Structures are given as C-alpha cells and as structure tokens.
Amino acid sequence: MIFIFNRVWWSRLQAMTWKELLQLLRDPILLIFVIYAFTADIYNAASGVSFQLNNAALVLFDIDRSVASRELAGRFMPPEFRWLGSISNAAQGQRLLDDGKAMAVLDIPPRFGAGLSRGEQKSVQLQIDASNSVQGFLASVDATQIIARYGLEQALVRAGVELNTSGIDAPAINNATRVWFNPNQNDAWFMGISELLNVVTLFSMLLPAAAMVREKERGTIEQLLVSPLSPLQIMIPKVIAMVAVILGGIALGLFGILVPVFSIPVVGSLVLFFVLSILYVSTLAGIGILIATVTNNMAQAGMMVILILAPMMFLSGAWTPPEAMPTIMRLGMYASPLYYYINASYGILMKGAGAMVLWPMFFGILLIGVLVSTATILKFKKQFG
Structure with a gap:
C-alpha cells in the first residue's frame, strides 16, 4: 500500500x-x-x-613649453589617457570640461623647467571632471602616480644618483605584489x-x-x-x-x-x-x-x-x-x-x-x-x- x-x-x-x-x-x-x-x-x-581608466580625454595647457614640461606631458600615455591636443588659455580648458569634451586639463605653469633645474619645488595643476566620480577618482590616482614618479626621478638626478633602464640605482623598498585568481x-x-x-x-x-x-x-x-x-x-x-x-x-x-x-x-x-x-x-x-x-x-x-x-x-x-x-x-x-x-x-x-x-x-x-x-x-x- x-x-x-x-x-x-x-x-x-x-x-x-x-x-x-x-x-x-x-x-x-x-x-x-x-x-x-x-x-x-x-x-x-x-x-x-570596466573599472579601469581607459581613454580619458586629456588636454594640455603648457605655458612653460620647456623640455621638462614636454617630458612630463609625454608620460600621460594610452591606454589610460588620450590626448586631445593643446589649448592656448585656461578659459578654453574650462569650456571643454563643462561641455564634457575633455575629462582632464593638465596645466603646467611658466618657469616650470627652470625651477626644477634650480632644485625648486614646483607644482602643476590637473583639473578633472569628476561628475563620474569613479572615473574621476581613477584619473586622479593615475595622474598622481605619474607626477610623483617624475618628481622623484628629477630629485634623484639632481642629487647625482644615476638612473638606468632597470630602475633607480639607489637603495629602495621593493614592493612585490602578487595578484591571485585574476592576474590580468x-x-x-x-x-x-x-x-x-x-x-x-x-x-x-x-x-x-x-x-x-x-x-x-x-x-x-x-x-x-x-x-x-x-x-x-x-x-x-x-x-x-x-x-x-x-x-x-x-x-x-x-x-x-x-x-x-x-x-x-x-x-x-x-x-x-x-x-x-x-x-x-x-x-x-x-x-x-x-x-x-x-x-x-x-x-x-x-x-x-x-x-x-x-x-x-x-x-x-x-x-x-x-x-x-x-x-x-x-x-x-x-x-x-x-x-x-x-x-x-x-x-x-x-x-x-x-x-x-x-x-x-x-x-x-x-x-x-x-x-x-x-x-x-x-x-x-x-x-x-
């Protein structure tokens, strides 16, 4: 049953x-x-x-037009950044940001290269459109790393420390990062x-x-x-x-x-x-x-x-x-x-x-x-x- x-x-x-x-x-x-x-x-x-910065439109406002300013600008490279070209005044950069045609404006002041050669502390300005907060944050982080690296190299060169193709020829901390499960x-x-x-x-x-x-x-x-x-x-x-x-x-x-x-x-x-x-x-x-x-x-x-x-x-x-x-x-x-x-x-x-x-x-x-x-x-x- x-x-x-x-x-x-x-x-x-x-x-x-x-x-x-x-x-x-x-x-x-x-x-x-x-x-x-x-x-x-x-x-x-x-x-x-994508959560990575990719093709962020960047324009250059370079008042200095020196070797140092060109070298710094040249480090903002694809795929993270995409150059739209140069502008002649700050108002033009502001308009590009307001219209959404550019994501960032790199502003290099006058006498930037001369000041670095004399060992002076110089600043550059990066204006970022952060209406997309995630992309704006990524652009800020990448730009900070690029500029910090350039500043460190300039300081070491002035101090007489030679740079070679393998990196900085000086005592340094090696950060060995291991990316697991998704290495790329x-x-x-x-x-x-x-x-x-x-x-x-x-x-x-x-x-x-x-x-x-x-x-x-x-x-x-x-x-x-x-x-x-x-x-x-x-x-x-x-x-x-x-x-x-x-x-x-x-x-x-x-x-x-x-x-x-x-x-x-x-x-x-x-x-x-x-x-x-x-x-x-x-x-x-x-x-x-x-x-x-x-x-x-x-x-x-x-x-x-x-x-x-x-x-x-x-x-x-x-x-x-x-x-x-x-x-x-x-x-x-x-x-x-x-x-x-x-x-x-x-x-x-x-x-x-x-x-x-x-x-x-x-x-x-x-x-x-x-x-x-x-x-x-x-x-x-x-x-x-």
Missing part, C-alpha cells in the same frame, strides 16, 4: 512538473526574456563595463560572473512567482485545489521546474558566453557549483511563491520581486565592499542569500575552493532556505489549503 502511494505521489509530481515546463514554453515573451538575460545581457555586462585584472571576469549571479537571483524569484500568479489570473488554481493534489504537490513541481530552467540558463551563460567568449577559467568543481546553485535557486523560489501568495497579478508580483531584489543586491557585497558599509548594513548583509551565493560562486569558479572551505556559505543559504520554506508552506496552506 505504501508502494502504491509513493508511486502515485511521484507520478503526480512528474506530471505537474511537466505541466509547469510546458506552460513556460507556451509563454514566448517570458521565454525570450530568459534566453536574452542568460546570453546577451551577460555579454553586455562583461564587455561593456580583467574586469570582464568579475562583471560577467556577477551579472550571471544577478540574473539567477532575478529569475529564481520571478519565474516561480509568475507560474503561481498565472494560475490565479487564469482561474486554474481553483481547479487544482479541487483535484486530489495537496497544496505541497502543487507548490513543489513549480519549484522543481523553475530550478531546472534556471540551471539550464546557468549552463548556457557559463559555457555559451563566459568561458568561450571571455576565457573565464573554471578552476573549481562544477558539480559543487551546480549543487550550490540548486540550493540557492530553491531558496529564492520559495520567496517567489511567497510573493505569489500576497499578490493577485503579474504586475504586482514583478514590483514585489524588484522591491526584494534591490536591497538583496546592494547587501550582497558585490558593488560595495563589506568593509565600506555602515555597521547596521553589514549586519543586514548576512540576511541576503546573494551574499553567500556570490562568495561561494567566486570561490568555486575562480579560486577552486572546496566544500570544506565554503561550508559557512552553504549553511547560510540553507538556513535562510529553511526559514523561507517554512513561511511559504504555512502561508500557502493557509491561503489554498
């Missing part, structure tokens, strides 16, 4: 899961949106966003994986919520409730079907875009990564179904998903390092399942970390999943039981 019951239960589960997949396939707009998000959107994020500091690796994880987060909530709300809008939820199916047998197939769809999307984004196009190395266990993804998607699918129990149409469900998604992303640590967050925000970060998923995913894909290292991340997602699933089941049974 128990065997018959189990066989019937599993056959119902299989039939309902297939029904959910067919419903998604019959919604071409949502299906195209899913395919776009796991392909073109990830490609655009990986190829179009390729922004496409970070941005591509980050966008993939964000897309997974979005659809893990949106697809189950859409599947449940669609039942409400079409009135088929009442038909399911009068069938022999229990509320749990109605809810679980939606989670399984959407987990399968999103895992397919992850494989498409990872092996169709990130690895072949951007050469992102996958140094860890793919099995462990997909197990992590199953756990994460199942947790967020519970949130999606919980959203569906308190909304009546797709517009409301979409707004609720955005309302939950935005703080989850900001608290994930992907955009703002945890160390830069206020204390209360850092505490809230531990309530975001995306925080655990991002850390574990980067650990697996780029660092080759194993389960023994990442178990706190798995446990965090599991704990949130248990709490969400409990609340979802209770709310679902109360509304539809």
